[in-house]
Amino acid sequence: MTIVPRATAGPGLTRLRRAVRTRLLPWFDRHRRILPWRNNRTAYRVWISELMLQQTRVDQAEPYFRRFLKRFPSLKCLAAASQQDVLKQWEGLGYYSRARNLHKAARLIVREQHGRFPRELQSLQALPGIGAYTAAAIASLAFNKDHAVLDGNVIRVLTRLTGYPGELQRTETRRDLQAWADALLIKGDAARYNEAMMELGAMLCAPRNPRCAVCPLEGVCVARQAGDPESYPRRRPRGKVPHKVVGAAVVVNRKGEVLIAQRLDSSMLGGLWEFPGGTLEDGETMPACVARELKEELGVDIEVGERLMIVRHAYSHFTIALHVYMARLRKGRPRAIHCADYRWSTIDRLRDFPFSRADLHIVDRLKADL
Ligand code: SF4
Numbered sequence: 001m002t003i004v005p006r007a008t009a010g011p012g013l014t015r016l017r018r019a020v021r022t023r024l025l026p027w028f029d030r031h032r033r034i035l036p037w038r039n040n041r042t043a044y045r046v047w048i049s050e051l052m053l054q055q056t057r058v059d060q061a062e063p064y065f066r067r068f069l070k071r072f073p074s075l076k077c078l079a080a081a082s083q084q085d086v087l088k089q090w091e092g093l094g095y096y097s098r099a100r101n102l103h104k105a106a107r108l109i110v111r112e113q114h115g116r117f118p119r120e121l122q123s124l125q126a127l128p129g130i131g132a133y134t135a136a137a138i139a140s141l142a143f144n145k146d147h148a149v150l151d152g153n154v155i156r157v158l159t160r161l162t163g164y165p166g167e168l169q170r171t172e173t174r175r176d177l178q179a180w181a182d183a184l185l186i187k188g189d190a191a192r193y194n195e196a197m198m199e200l201g202a203m204l205c206a207p208r209n210p211r212c213a214v215c216p217l218e219g220v221c222v223a224r225q226a227g228d229p230e231s232y233p234r235r236r237p238r239g240k241v242p243h244k245v246v247g248a249a250v251v252v253n254r255k256g257e258v259l260i261a262q263r264l265d266s267s268m269l270g271g272l273w274e275f276p277g278g279t280l281e282d283g284e285t286m287p288a289c290v291a292r293e294l295k296e297e298l299g300v301d302i303e304v305g306e307r308l309m310i311v312r313h314a315y316s317h318f319t320i321a322l323h324v325y326m327a328r329l330r331k332g333r334p335r336a337i338h339c340a341d342y343r344w345s346t347i348d349r350l351r352d353f354p355f356s357r358a359d360l361h362i363v364d365r366l367k368a369d370l
Contacts, residue, residue: 013183016161019220020184020193027216028196031203033058036065043117043142044075050137051098051129055316058202064093075117078103079110087271087354094315094357096269101129119143140190148181149194150174153201159233160205163222168233205229242318247290248277249327250362251302257346258366259329260353261297261339273353275324275362276339286323294327297338301331309365313358322358 032038035058037049048068052061068089072078078086083103090099105127109115117138118124124135132150139145150158158164158180166173186193204211212224223229251259261276263269278293280286287304294302304327311322334342345353347370350363 015220017184019217020196021186023216024196024200025186025189025192028192028199032195032199033203036062036069041142043119043138045069046138046142047117047130047134048102050134050141051102052093054098054134055095056093060093064090075106075115076110078106079115083271084354088352091272091354092357092360096272096356098129100265100271104128105130117142119145121145121147137194140194144188144191146185146187146190148178148185148190149198150178150181151198151201153205154181154194154197155233156207157197157201157205157217160210160223160229161217161221163226164232165234168235173233241314244318244320245280245286246277246320246322247280247286247293248275248322248324248359248362249290249294249302249304250275250308250324250366251294251300251327251329253329253344255344255346257344258350259298259334260343260345260350261336262341262343264338264340269356271340271354272356272359273343274355274359276342277322277324287325290323290325290327298334298342299332299337300329300334302327303330309362311358311361320358324362 035049037045049061049065052064052068056064071089072081072086081103083100086099086103087096090096093099108127109117118127119139121132121135121139124130124138125132130138136147136149137151140147140149148154155168155177158177159168162180164173164177164180166176181197184193184197200215200217204215208230210229212218212221212229215221215224218224221229223232249259253259259276260273262273263271265271276294276297277290278297280289281292284292286307290304291302294300304325306326308324308326311320311324313320313322336342343353347363347366350366355363
């Protein structure tokens with residue numbers, strides 16, 4: 001049953017459907033980009049690419065996709081790998097819960113479903129890290145099931161095409177746009193329809209300076225006709241992005257090895273390695289913060305020396321200034337108290353461990369100073 005979208009200022013559904021069928025799909029057939037995940041399209045390859053493409057640009061994701069598939073060419077290989085190996089291949093892509101969930105889900109499919117990828121939305125969504133969007137993408141792109149996807153690109157295209165007035169942050173907005181996407185879906189040709197909508201959003205209907213003059217849907221687009229496509233999708237103004245000041249120590253022992261700690265799985269960047277440290281508290285000096293954090297995390301007393309560098313990094317919801325200090329052990333042997341594990345590593349071997357982007361700056365600096 002087709003759910004008719006809630007009324008908006010948009011053009012009639014019939015007109016839009018006709019334009020999608022007669023103009024958008026032929027445009028897509030002519031202009032679609034050659035991308036590695038579009039060849040040999042198995043559920044495994046679609047799944048990896050869709051997860052990588054969340055929050056990541058196509059040009060950034062491409063080399064990661066190739067490397068990942070080379071290292072783990074099949075679901076079985078991925079399931080047999082260690083989490084550290086998977087995180088290492090993901091290093092630098094961010095949002096590491098995607099990699100941890102990918103690994104967990106691969107093991108579940110191999111263990112409980114004899115390595116057969118589920119085809120139905122419900123079974124797909126029961127796997128760790130697979131939400132409504134990824135499930136619809138796998139079901140439609142790999143199995144050509146009639147499900148419409150709704151990602152950032154499709155949301156932008158639909159709000160502009162229909163002149164959708166609701167703010168993106170409202171819960172009803174997603175429901176209404178899913179209804180539009182479902183209503184426009186071309187039954188029996190879901191993979192092509194979904195890819196065409198996403199491709200339009202990526203190639204022409206960009207957030208800034210959309211190329212309306214060459215868009216196949218120009219004639220039926222409300223935002224184009226109103227002359228204000230960039231004002232869609234409507235958004236509530238964002239508040240100020242929080243900023244954190246964080247301290248970390250590069251503790252060096254007599255052998256010249258440095259102390260690194262593995263973050264708890266339950267924490268942000270879980271499973272990755274870091275130079276131990278934490279957030280500055282009110283009234284605390286930076287060296288005192290670093291010493292306190294090392295005591296809490298690893299149970300050691302350290303002598304904090306010179307500041308090595310400050311790393312500035314932006315995450316999706318906050319920014320950090322990471323103050324990094326050289327240090328040496330004064331008392332105690334490290335124990336994993338508030339971390340999953342710890343290691344003494346030579347500077348040369350640091351690259352064997354998966355680190356976040358911010359910590360990789362420290363690794364690079366240490367290697368350069370060697
Ligand atoms: S006409 Fe412009 S705003 Fe409308 S869908 Fe095409 S590129 Fe986007």
